[in-house]
Amino acid sequence: MSPLIVFSHLRWNFVFQRPQHLMSRLTADRRVIFIEEPILDATAPPRIASRWEGVRGAEVEVLVPFTPVAAPGFDDAQLPALLPLLERELARRDVVDPLVWLYTPMALPLIASLGPRALIYDCMDELSAFRYAPAQLRQRERALMASADLVLCGGPSLYEAREGLHPNLHCLPSAVDPAHFAPTTPAMGGGEDEGEIETETETETETETDILAARANELQGDLAHPRLGYFGVIDERMDLELVAALADARPDWQIVMVGPVVKIDEASLPRRPNLRWLGMQSYAQLPHLLAGWDLCLMPFALNESTRFISPTKTLEYLAGGKPVVSTAIRDVISLYGGAVRIGRDAAGFIAACDAVLYESPQMRASWRKAAAAVVAAGTWDVAADRVRGWLAELPAAARPSAPAATAPVPTVPAAAPATATATALRAA
Incomplete structure (x- = not known):
């Protein structure tokens, strides 16, 4: 081909x-x-x-x-x-x-x-x-x-x-790779979800799994429950005021934020005793951190940069067997509204977290069925x-002519002056 x-x-x-x-x-x-x-x-x-x-x-x-x-x-x-x-x-x-x-x-x-x-x-x-x-x-x-x-x-x-x-x-x-995020037995001090099973990802040996689980324990094993977690890029799409409000409203909840900080000043991140920023972690590490959480968060701001987003992490959280609370992101509601709780303002977001953490076993069992159906339909x-x-279905032969460049090739010196930040789009 x-x-x-x-x-x-x-x-x-x-x-x-x-x-x-x-x-x-x-x-x-x-x-x-x-x-x-x-x-x-x-x-x-x-x-x-x-x-x-x-x-x-x-x-x-x-x-x-x-x-x-x-x-x-x-x-x-x-x-x-x-x-x-x-x-x-x-x-x-x-x-x-x-x-x-x-x-x-x-x-x-x-x-x-x-x-x-x-x-x-x-x-x-x-x-x-x-x-x-x-x-x-x-x-x-x-x-x-x-x-x-x-x-x-x-x-x-x-x-x-x-x-x-x-x-x-x-x-x-x-979509999602369900095998990668399948529920695992958490490291010491890990999640307490009933019905979690031990499952290795298809790309890990037993030794690699042990190393990743030990690393997750180093990063968050000292935290009490409930633990609420987020993984992904942390940039202008994140509602930092909401994250701070959540930490302030429930000081007994431990909030874990995982991911690189891009295009925003790290000094702008809220700091609270019950709020931990873990920085960027490997893709292999994420399921082992996820295993120790009781609830997953998607605290996105509602602005121009989030108007069209369709977060990959939604299905990854669900594949990991964890309930999810999100702000009112349009694609999250339309694609996963039956399996994800939505908070339309700070008070609603906190109330949705409360409802999920303290829901009945019958409601949790019903949610598991809905989440499993969503994951099964959305694999990579x-x-x-x-x-x-x-x-x-694309043409079998080369196109008649190459598409025209939309701008002439400029003549520039070997070292052109710097323009916008070099990381302008890498966290998209």
Whole structure:
């Protein structure tokens, strides 16, 4: 099959989410080359580093460009350095007639010389609404929508906002790997949910499981119950005032926040005796932290940056056998409203947490059935099979002409002045 060339604003070793899940499955059928945003290195000539990332018995090749251009992401100022690099490296790999998959419209000018058989746009977020988004992102997305052969949307809200704008548009909500998050026996001091069973993830040996469980115990084993937890990126989408209000309203509850802090000042994070910030943890570590929680939180702010989000963590929490309380995120309500409690303001959020923590065994049993049904219908294996079907329907020959770049290739000095923050979109 044609190789798949992926341009991503998220690095492979950042939070393990939609790009990694889909590509690690699609590489079972075809070669996948995952191209990250450039990294600044003004001390050496432009180059590309390569490594292989093995997931689920398959491997994805990850290419990381290094350039002397101090511009963020796939900025137009990067084009003079990036284009010859990519052309050379892909030619060395005998890449012919590829499918090209974009997670960011900013990479569109890079693909004109690749001769793609087809162009796929996976719109996983409304990137233009994120802090530090490039000014030309909306215009670049319009050009990408006009050029793409297939457009995927990461949730119902994104799909509805683009419905009618492309003839081959599909809604592909984020999903879950149930085996990875299946309930595990918690480390010492862990969760007390009745009916939890010991289950190793399919990629871990017994020794690895023991190490991860011990690490979870180091991080949170000293905390009393109930424990309420969150994992994911912590950025402008997080309602920090709500997190603080929750900690203040219930000082006997222990709140655990896991994830990298991006695009916001760490000094802005609320600090309370019953609020613990654990920073970024590995994807393998998350189920072992989750096992020790009594309730999972999605305390998102309701603003422009969350208007179209469809959080992957919803299904991951449910697959881990934990009840969930969320703010009124539109896609959470439409996709998972039958299995997730919703708090529409701070008082309602706290009341929903109260209701879940102290619900009857009969209500918890009913919730388990609803949650299991939601998880079964939303696995990454099913999502990848849907993608395979759409890819099979794409043209069998190369497109008549490569899509035009939406901006001329600028002539810039080797070291362009810095613009917006280099992490502008990596936490999307």
